[in-house]
Amino acid sequence: MDSEKQLHQQIALFYLACKTFSDTTDTLITTHGLSRLHHRILFFTARIPGVTTGELIKLLEISKQALQKPLQDLKEKGLLHIGMSEQDRRKRTLFLTSAGLRLISELDSVQRKQLGDALKNAGDPKGKIFSAVLKEFAKNRSGMPFIDQF
Secondary structure, eight states: OOHHHHHHHHHHHHHHHHHHHHHHHHHHHHHTTOOHHHHHHHHHHHHSTTEEHHHHHHHHTOOHHHHHHHHHHHHHTTSEEEEEOSSOTTSEEEEEOHHHHHHHHHHHHHHHHHHHHHHHHTTOTTOHHHHHHHHHHHTTSTTHHHHTTO
16 A cells, blocks of 8 residues: 555544544533533643643633633533632632532543553553654644643
């Protein structure tokens, strides 16, 4: 197989894999009246408790306006607490509530199993090759410096 055809197949596989990975949690989040953006906010806030809204904007690469409504939704559903930074009272810090922690735990569990099974079945159980590929794709993203905090 020539390299162009192989790359096209890999791109198609990448699209299909992303769809499969997202579909798994989409069913769960929609039962809570949430979207993928809500899920990403919960995911990163769980990994970086006290993350500021400014940091989350960088991580998610979205505008302040795009973040406002999902934050308010999560707060109203009792999944997120929005506080003020002790160092700078102008900054808002985010923490998951116990309900938010339960929900993200459920979502994480499904995705960890799905990814872990795929890595194992592909012969890369620790994900070293997969992680190297992902890091190469993400190396210039504004959220990369935060990954070490996980």
